[in-house]
Amino acid sequence: MNALKRFNGSGWLSFGLLLLLWEFGSRAAPKLQLYLPPPSQVLAALGRSAVSGPMVAHLSVTVGRFLDGYFLSAMIGVTLGIVLGYFRFLHNLFETLIEFLRPMPSVAIIPVAILMLGIGDSMIVAVTVYATVWPILINTIDGVRHIDDVLIQTGRTFRLPQWKILWRVILPAASPYIVTGLRIGLSIALILVTTAEMVAGSKGLGFFILDEERSMNSGNMYAGIFLVAVLGYTLNRLFLLVEAKAMKWRHGMMARQTA
Amino acid sequence: MRRRKFHGFLFLAGLMVIWEIVSQIELINPLIVPPLSKILKNFTEMVLSGQIPRQILLSMKRAAAGYFLAAAVFIPLGILMGLSQRFYRMLIVTIEMLRPVPPPVVIPVAMLFFGLEDEMKIFVIFFACAWPILLNTFDGVRNLDWVLLNTAKTFGLSRARTIWQIILPAASPQIMTGLRVSLPIMLILVVISEMVGSTDGIGYFILDSQRRFKVAQMYAGMLSLALLGYLLNQLFNLLHRRLLSWHWGMMRRVE
Numbered sequence A: 001m002n003a004l005k006r007f008n009g010s011g012w013l014s015f016g017l018l019l020l021l022w023e024f025g026s027r028a029a030p031k032l033q034l035y036l037p038p039p040s041q042v043l044a045a046l047g048r049s050a051v052s053g054p055m056v057a058h059l060s061v062t063v064g065r066f067l068d069g070y071f072l073s074a075m076i077g078v079t080l081g082i083v084l085g086y087f088r089f090l091h092n093l094f095e096t097l098i099e100f101l102r103p104m105p106s107v108a109i110i111p112v113a114i115l116m117l118g119i120g121d122s123m124i125v126a127v128t129v130y131a132t133v134w135p136i137l138i139n140t141i142d143g144v145r146h147i148d149d150v151l152i153q154t155g156r157t158f159r160l161p162q163w164k165i166l167w168r169v170i171l172p173a174a175s176p177y178i179v180t181g182l183r184i185g186l187s188i189a190l191i192l193v194t195t196a197e198m199v200a201g202s203k204g205l206g207f208f209i210l211d212e213e214r215s216m217n218s219g220n221m222y223a224g225i226f227l228v229a230v231l232g233y234t235l236n237r238l239f240l241l242v243e244a245k246a247m248k249w250r251h252g253m254m255a256r257q258t259a
Numbered sequence B: 001m002r003r004r005k006f007h008g009f010l011f012l013a014g015l016m017v018i019w020e021i022v023s024q025i026e027l028i029n030p031l032i033v034p035p036l037s038k039i040l041k042n043f044t045e046m047v048l049s050g051q052i053p054r055q056i057l058l059s060m061k062r063a064a065a066g067y068f069l070a071a072a073v074f075i076p077l078g079i080l081m082g083l084s085q086r087f088y089r090m091l092i093v094t095i096e097m098l099r100p101v102p103p104p105v106v107i108p109v110a111m112l113f114f115g116l117e118d119e120m121k122i123f124v125i126f127f128a129c130a131w132p133i134l135l136n137t138f139d140g141v142r143n144l145d146w147v148l149l150n151t152a153k154t155f156g157l158s159r160a161r162t163i164w165q166i167i168l169p170a171a172s173p174q175i176m177t178g179l180r181v182s183l184p185i186m187l188i189l190v191v192i193s194e195m196v197g198s199t200d201g202i203g204y205f206i207l208d209s210q211r212r213f214k215v216a217q218m219y220a221g222m223l224s225l226a227l228l229g230y231l232l233n234q235l236f237n238l239l240h241r242r243l244l245s246w247h248w249g250m251m252r253r254v255e
Helices: A009-028 A039-051 A055-086 A088-101 A106-117 A121-145 A149-157 A162-199 A205-214 A218-246 A248-258 B002-024 B036-048 B051-083 B085-098 B103-114 B118-142 B146-154 B159-196 B202-211 B215-243 B245-254
Strands: none
Touching: A009 A039, A009 B085, A039 A055, A039 A218, A055 A088, A055 A121, A055 A162, A055 A205, A055 A218, A088 A121, A088 B002, A106 A121, A106 A162, A106 B159, A106 B202, A106 B215, A121 A162, A149 A162, A162 A205, A162 A218, A162 B103, A162 B159, A205 A218, A205 B103, A218 A248, A218 B103, B002 B036, B036 B051, B036 B215, B051 B085, B051 B118, B051 B159, B051 B202, B051 B215, B085 B118, B103 B118, B103 B159, B118 B159, B146 B159, B159 B202, B159 B215, B159 B245, B202 B215, B215 B245
């Protein structure tokens, strides 16, 4: 990531050469063009549908599902994680269940979700939540369990009520772990939304990309993939930005400790 | 420790009993959530008849091909990137451009090139496993203890031998991390690619069972996937301990 900050001449040059090779290779071989249209055509397709095509509508559907799924996962994962991390008894109860469910690839839940919820938005959001909750939950549990006991004891000494200990002591102390879980969850949520859209549904970028492939509109297909990649990149950047703001207090504290 | 596990198992068993009862007395629709006993019966039948093992074997062949291909290409590439700054700078822009692409959206591209053949799934798995393997290998080589390399130089080791005997072993814990992270990714991607474009394999089997409304069969397929995920993980841990036993031994001595 830091590599992109400092201008990397040879890196951009080789990337540009690759694009040129793609452009001219594809133009030279008309047969190849069906599968791999030159990047200029992909760009044109992107421009066309950005103005009038259905791509923007599909993008907004995907973003909406992603946001619903992601924030629901964050709420469930963090809440459940704090409860399971804090109350040892509950953790003992659920540990085996979690170990049992976790090795199953999360996408296998899609058929069940279709069965229960049909092929609408709620199915896609449910599948996304199921997959995205795991990293958030596990990291939050880890974070709560790694809290220095002195912190909690100090809170008790000051006679803070239980909810205040949770809110003012445990949540901030576990937040570095929680943030890690939330970051991993970000890419998982995007993967699950697009996957579910490909398997079932008639809207969203995942559906759009697969549909364009089936009708051999490879230019539109690549444009859709480009859009998903930009979406993923933007979400990641946005997350890092929010994280830097939200966790500023911590970096300050860490700096003071080491000083 | 054992007591803790015991509570967990008891809880799990309790949940399973509740599932059975709730479905039996039709508190939830047994057409959607059939009783557990029916699923287990279905599962054993299909394992014994060879139906599930055959699907899993098909899937695992594709998965293994993509996974090992990714390892064979991206471990050497990661080593080269770790050793040569120039090489790293040349590739990193392209890598950072490709990395945000969520692997499932590569499936349509692969279908365009390979149709519904095995190569399609292999390519998708190859693409998805590339990043964790490449970046972990790179990290491992980059963070190598330079004393090791200087020692190799002092003893006049050839470049090939330095890579084979010094760099590869020293970076192997990190390389293993990359391979471990890729393992569930491999499983997820083989299932997805079989759901989207295939006529066999365990991913197709599960989705197809749902479409034909053979619900118990669908759950049995999911159960076999969970078991498969668990077994793969255990197998990896076993190999990991075997292959890196020298490493752990060394670490202990250092302490």
